[in-house]
Amino acid sequence: MIDELNTDRKVVGLKQTRRAIKEGTAAEVFIARDASAQIREELETLCGEKKVPVKAVESMQELGESCGINVGAAAAAVLK
Numbered sequence: 001m002i003d004e005l006n007t008d009r010k011v012v013g014l015k016q017t018r019r020a021i022k023e024g025t026a027a028e029v030f031i032a033r034d035a036s037a038q039i040r041e042e043l044e045t046l047c048g049e050k051k052v053p054v055k056a057v058e059s060m061q062e063l064g065e066s067c068g069i070n071v072g073a074a075a076a077a078v079l080k
Helices: 014-023 037-050 060-066
Strands: 010-012 026-032 054-057 075-079
Touching: 010 014, 014 026, 014 037, 014 075, 026 037, 026 060, 037 054, 054 060, 060 075
Parallel strands: 026 054
Antiparallel strands: 010 075, 026 075
16 A cells, blocks of 8 residues: 555546646656556656656556555556
8 A cells, every 4th residue: 555645635547647747736646567668658757857756656456456446547646
């Protein structure tokens, strides 16, 4: 379980995470290691441009469970 994601101030999923990074509302981003390379690279590049810290999570299933959903998630972000 990822303690930082135990908050109401988060978004889950690729589209919402991407939007939060672009809008400057993401404080920290979590990306699953088993997400596609294209997704990981895109989000890591965006985070680098916006200076948002990135943490790798072992699997999409673990990330989904940490976010309180019953399916896997490629990415999630804690909001400012």
